[in-house]
Amino acid sequence: MNFLSNIENRIVNMLTLEHYNNLEREKIKFGVRLILNDIWKIIIIYLIAILLDCFFITFFTHIVFFILRQVCLGFHFQNNFVCLLMSILAFPIGVIIIKDIHLSIEWLILFTGAMSLFLFIFSPIGTSKRPVFNYKHRQYLKKKIAFRLFVLWLCFIFIPSSRIFIFYGITLQLISVLTQKFVGGKENV
Known part of the structure; x- marks a missing residue:
């Protein structure tokens, strides 16, 4: 999970502008976490689909x-x-x-x-x-x-x-x- 946390932090840092407050930063962090979580699930589902030839x-x-x-x-x-x-x-x-x-x-x-x-x-x-x-x-x-x-x-x-x-x-x-x-x-x- 440390790998995903690093990716999450890097993306959040790229998307966060200097004038954003903590609430805006947390919103961005939450959105990035949701997207990464869904991407991870999709990758697992489709890797299994590839292995099952479907x-x-x-x-x-x-x-x-x-x-x-x-x-x-x-x-x-x-x-x-x-x-x-x-x-x-x-x-x-x-x-x-x-x-x-x-x-x-x-x-x-x-x-x-x-x-x-x-x-x-x-x-x-x-x-x-x-x-x-x-x-x-x-x-x-x-x-x-x-x-x-x-x-x-x-x-x-x-x-x-x-x-x-x-x-x-x-x-x-x-x-x-x-x-x-x-x-x-x-x-x-």
Whole structure:
């Protein structure tokens, strides 16, 4: 961890101007720490994906999840280690399992449609750190969710090899939303 602390300090020193006060310096330090922490998790997840020979399908599924995550919000783990562990299970290991599931197109359309509908109904769901501020904000996010699901459905229709991974990414985001709804605490707004 000393190596990461050195990198963090160097970046903070580069970004901090002389006239910044302690509060501004701490904000920069906190932001740098968050970014480095996320980069470290991404490197670990994708190194595992490379070792398991599933880099591209992990990346694609992660993109589907991330596109929805930005507007659907949902559960966040409070511990970085648990977050990393669950991300490894959900992405490289999960896609290895899901890629060998062969569903007929009818079942895949039915399951993906059901997951999309449930995701639209239950999302967005805020957390204490990423709240849904009011009814207008909720409606704004709902429109974005509808548009993003529409784009994913276009990909589902026109890129047959992506279908199972789109289904899986939507399902992972639905699990995050439902976990926040039923376990994560009181929903705001």
